[in-house]
Amino acid sequence: xIFRRLYYWWLCTLLVxxxxxxxxxxxxxxxxxxDSTWSAETHPxxxxxxxxxxxxxxxxxxxxxxxxxxxxxxxxxxxxVMAENGVPSFLADEVTAEVTGGRAGSVVQGTGIGRSPGSGxxxxxxxxxxxxxxxxxxxxxxxxxxxxxxGLNLLGDGRWRxxxxxxxxxxxxxxxxxxxxxxxxxxxxxxxxxxxLTDFPFEGTGPLGTFTFTLLPPELPGDxxxxxxxxxxxxxxxxxxxxxxxxxxxxxxxxxxxxxxxxRDFGIxxxxxxxxxxxxxxxxxxxxxxxxxxxxxxKRPSILPQNS
Numbered sequence: 001x002i003f004r005r006l007y008y009w010w011l012c013t014l015l016v017x018x019x020x021x022x023x024x025x026x027x028x029x030x031x032x033x034x035d036s037t038w039s040a041e042t043h044p045x046x047x048x049x050x051x052x053x054x055x056x057x058x059x060x061x062x063x064x065x066x067x068x069x070x071x072x073x074x075x076x077x078x079x080x081v082m083a084e085n086g087v088p089s090f091l092a093d094e095v096t097a098e099v100t101g102g103r104a105g106s107v108v109q110g111t112g113i114g115r116s117p118g119s120g121x122x123x124x125x126x127x128x129x130x131x132x133x134x135x136x137x138x139x140x141x142x143x144x145x146x147x148x149x150x151g152l153n154l155l156g157d158g159r160w161r162x163x164x165x166x167x168x169x170x171x172x173x174x175x176x177x178x179x180x181x182x183x184x185x186x187x188x189x190x191x192x193x194x195x196x197l198t199d200f201p202f203e204g205t206g207p208l209g210t211f212t213f214t215l216l217p218p219e220l221p222g223d224x225x226x227x228x229x230x231x232x233x234x235x236x237x238x239x240x241x242x243x244x245x246x247x248x249x250x251x252x253x254x255x256x257x258x259x260x261x262x263x264r265d266f267g268i269x270x271x272x273x274x275x276x277x278x279x280x281x282x283x284x285x286x287x288x289x290x291x292x293x294x295x296x297x298x299k300r301p302s303i304l305p306q307n308s
Contacts, residue, residue, distance in 0.1 A: 027127040028160050029216045031226040032057070032135065034120040036113050036168075036209035043208070045201035048141050048181040054120070055086030057110030059135035059148070060095035061126045066103040068094065068134045070150050072193050075173040079136070079194070083146040083173035084185075086112075086138040105130030109252060112137060116209075123226060123252075124154070124213065131155040135211065143178025143186070145170050145197060147208055154213060163214050167207035170197040221255050222272035230272045238269055 036054060040047040060068070068091070069079045078091030088109065098104035110122020124133050136148030147168035154161050174192035176185060180201065222230035224237045238253045241261045246254040253261040255268040 027125050029219055029226070030124040030126070030154065030213045031216055032108075032110065032122045032124055033212045033214070034110065034113065034122070034137065034209065035212065036116040036118050036120075038116045038139070038208040043201065043205045045203070045205075046180050047201070051141070052116045053118075053140050054113040054116060054147070055082065055138035055140055056088050056112040057108070057120060057122045057135055057137050058082060058088035058091050059108045059133060060098070060104050061106050061108065061124060061130040062095070062098060062104035062132050062134065062151075063130050064132060064151070066098050067151060069136070069148075069194055071171070071195060074191055075144075075175055075194055079146075079173055080144070080175045082136055083138055083142075083144040083171075084176055086140055091136070108133065108135055110135075121225065126154050126160075128155070133213075139170060139208065141181050143176035143180075143183050144173040146173060147171065149211060152213075160215055161213070163212065165210050165212045168209045168211060169207055170202050171195065172197050220272065220275060222269035222275070224253055224269075229276045230269060230274060234269060235266075235273075238265060242266075 034054070034057060038052065040049065062068070067073065069075065075083065076091070076094055078094040081087045081090045092107050092109065095104055095107045099106065105127060106125060108122055108124050111120035113120045120137075122135065124135075126133060131154050132151045133154060134148070134150045134152070136146050139145040139147060147170060149166055152164075152166065154164070172192075172195050174194050175188055176183075177188045178184070178186050216226050217228065220228065220230060222234055224234040227233075238261065241253040244252070244261045246252040246259055246261060253265055255265045258264070
């Protein structure tokens, strides 16, 4: 009896595993939740009481052939402008150039945090060719300080990671010599390498927040915030993006992937308004097979000798 139970337990587990959305495959979709804890309580030294915030998230998916920033490396123009002014367009252009060159998959853009502590989000769509993600945001106000990840691999042992949380530490881009949050512009010459900030005003403090990457179920057209339902919040976010040019990424609101957020995308959202994501048919089939296997083996007479 015990061997029979172990057998159908193994069979059920195998079928469910085969149906898991985390299996190695094509393009997948992650939601990145940007949660900031940076405050006067966590970082009391020189904390900017007027409008402490983070700029809009910017980055991309890419292969190991390209690196957009790393500790010890020199800041590109895109990293410099992001870290000093919170402007994402230059770094977006650098990622776009690598997309054209075949070393990156797509630009990643997300919300900022209007006042810290707070939260923002972005969507990332990696694939087996471009499983790495780089994502950054300016600490504002600051001379050239930022948080982010570089070359973070969302694939582990041939499977997409279900969830991953990364602590966000402060980095200096090495392009401005200011030492306080509101230091006047002081161009660093010669430029310094990007480095972790461990002295004033971050001495003895912890992370400024976290990025949490969560693997999402198959995409539901119109579900812009990735919560599994098409609702008013998606309409509000799409309205803010109306007219924006995209890289044909549905995660940017370009549901028909024609390169711009337009009225057709509102039409797609309207058609799916109120819809809720459900498991893929293949997953439902495999789960049904697992249940059937469990039932059949549970009903099957034991072929093992019975104790008298």
